[in-house]
């Protein structure tokens with residue numbers, strides 16, 4: 001059982017409004033200490049508003065919220081020193097060098113890492129971790145987009161916060177930089193830091209997050225581990241219709257032998273079956289082909305993914321728009 005003290009963030013019926021418009025419409029969140037939690041959502045779902053409220057930048061318009069045991073808005077001085085925040089857009093002074101920027105950030109932050117010698121060690125270590133050591137004396141204005149993003153991450157984590165908010169940490173990075181950033185985020189989590197992440201890259205959430213919530217229209221549509229989110233979704237088996245077998249014949253045979261949840265023809269002769277038990281369906285499919293002397297080409301089996309879950313939520317959105 002999770003006790004309240006294990007929770008870094010606890011929200012109940014949290015609401016956030018812009019004037020009369022309620023952007024966040026009553027969400028419940030329980031994020032455990034040391035957990036990596038991904039907050040995803042369709043466009044305009046309310047992720048940024050939620051993050052800003054959790055960070056203490058915005059006052060909730062309803063419900064209750066506790067971050068590290070305090071109200072992040074009214075008790076900001078108690079919460080802020082323990083937070084690291086990586087924003088989507090950083091406002092660095094371009095004329096400062098990388099090391100000056102990190103040093104100034106530490107000096108301004110209310111973190112306990114105040115002493116000068118410890119500060120120097122911390123800056124060097126952080127820059128090293130993020131492959132920015134050879135850019136220490138480069139002016140920020142001269143950094144590439146990817147290097148700026150890594151500097152954002154240095155600033156969010158250099159004070160060794162208990163709770164870090166990462167807002168789209170790998171947007172604009174090439175695949176190699178993205179992978180390196182993922183490694184760093186995993187190292188951060190390994191050190192016991194609680195991390196709340198937003199991202200538009202679903203594979204990023206799949207790879208990094210312990211639990212995932214997908215928001216839609218101000219509410220949390222689904223929430224759980226990746227396995228919980230995809231578990232009751234069908235697996236897809238696809239293959240090419242064997243030569244000499246008509247669509248009607250194969251349709252009849254597959255419905256009898258496998259009984260798929262859904263059967264679809266793709267293109268001229270591609271077939272896609274949604275099945276619940278992939279192993280059983282495959283055995284039956286191959287048995288049927290063998291016994292009838294058919295050859296099945298291009299067989300693929302694909303497990304349901306986060307993108308299927310996301311697509312279904314987004315499709316619900318389109319239906320609502322049409323109905324509206």
Ligand SMILES: Nc1ncnc2c1ncn2[C@@H]1O[C@H](COP(=O)(O)OP(=O)(O)OP(=O)(O)O)[C@@H](O)[C@H]1O
Pocket residue numbers: 018021023041042043044045046047048049050
């Ligand atoms: N300052 C504001 N004033 C009025 N409405 C706002 C304001 N900021 C955001 N909204 C609205 O609140 C809703 C949620 O916006 P929010 O930026 O939190 O969504 P999001 O999930 O981060 O979206 P996206 O992924 O598209 O960036 C949207 O309908 C948006 O238009």
